[in-house]
Each structure stands twice: as structure tokens, then as C-alpha cells.
Amino acid sequence: GDSVTQMEGPVTLSEEAFLTINCTYTATGYPSLFWYVQYPGEGLQLLLKATKADDKGSNKGFEATYRKETTSFHLEKGSVQVSDSAVYFCALSKGGGFQKLVFGTGTRLLVSP
């Protein structure tokens, strides 16, 4: 079946460091790919998405490129802030709307001043 694999956390960085969170997927066909973020005590919010190969999603300084050849959708940010501390989930969907999602296990990011 379809699946998403994320790097283990937590990822601990100092403010202004470069961030990469790896995500790879297994799916037949052409899934849409997402990054969701969960701040402490809150529900998930969409951070960015890409719906076809080579698309780049971006939002709030975060970027991810849909790489079909490597089945990857790695999340990057050039300079993290303390306020970026959260859990980040990579996810895919195949038809049935953008809400029938298959999630990775999540990666906790901790940014210190």
C-alpha cells in the first residue's frame, strides 16, 4: 500500500540554521504531496503542497520540491526561527480529495535561541 517515510526526530537546531527534513514516499500513480505542521496543543495546518512532478511548494520561507525520480519531497528552510518549533508531517493523497491522507510519523523540530 501507499506509505510515507520521514526522518526520525527530534531535530535540534540553533536559530538561523538551515533545515532539511527528509521525506520519501511509496505510491502507485501520481499522488499529491503535502507538508503539514502541528504547533503545540493545536491541530494540523497545511504548510505547503505540490500536485505534480517537479512542482515546488513554498510558504513562510519553507520549500519542498516533488521529485518523482527519487520519490521524495524534502522540506527545507534557509534560516529557522524559534517560532518554527513544531512537529512536521509529510503526507500524500491519491484521489478522493486532498483530505484522504496517508501520513508519515512526523518529525519534531526544536529551535533554540
Added chain:
Amino acid sequence: NAGVTQTPKFQVLKTGQSMTLQCAQDMNHNSMYWYRQDPGMGLRLIYYSASEGTTDKGEVPNGYNVSRLNKREFSLRLESAAPSQTSVYFCASGTANTEAFFGQGTRLTVV
């Protein structure tokens, strides 16, 4: 806008008790979803309703039932709670071409 509202936010149940988790959205979305979130496992789909009047099983439906009461409301029922159902439950809604909008979650503990 309230978005997706879940009640209650916290609940403790004894094994064998029943309860219903409520979810309502005010965005006129057709589709609604219930997920559970467990440590090290991400979120897993329990049940979903693609439109009013329809419901379908997701990845982990055993031990749960759902009701799509109307377009706004989608409830999740545990008939006989078990410790394995201790989790954080999230409701989400959307349309065919939009992102998922999530509620703030219900933290359920079954003792």
C-alpha cells in the same frame, strides 16, 4: 470563522464505557474525516464521509462507528472503549480540491 470545532477537548473513560466525539464545520465542506494520532505512527484515517449521506471505512475502523448527521456535523462513536483506543482524535473537512482543515483534537484516555 470557527472552522472545524471538536468537542470535548479532553476525556477519560473507563474500559467498556461508550462515548461520542462531536465534530462540526462551518465552511460548507462536502467531505469530513476522522483521524487518530498515536506516538510514532503519525495520523491514521478511521472513517470518512465524502458527502452528506455517505460514510466509508478508513485504515483503522475497528471499534468505531460514525454518523454524518448533516452537512456540518460528523460524529465518531466508541461503543465499548478499550485502552488501545487511547489516542488524540482529529476531525478534518474539505472539498474535492482543497486542503484538509483540522480541528484542535480530542485527547482521549481509556483506563
